[in-house]
Amino acid sequence: MADKVITCKDCKAEFVFTESEQAFYKEKGFDNEPQRCPECRKARKEQKGAQGGNRDNNRGGSRGGQGAQGGQGKRW
Secondary structure, three states: OOOOOEOOOOOOOEEEEOHHHHHHHHHHOOOOOOOOOOHHHHHHHHHHOOOOOHHHOOOOOOOOOOOOOOOOOOOE
């Protein structure tokens, strides 16, 4: 396994995906190589943190705090 040069999908800069990073990805079971350089990954992570966390936060579906039965008890 040799170092790979990858082009960042955000800033188009080239960065090196080192042999040790590749081994780490393989050990963790990651199937895909990184698509962003370390600087863009860090910026993206910080931006997501400022938005309140993970991508599951914006799914909606609120029940208004009433629970599955809407505070009405059984309907049938």
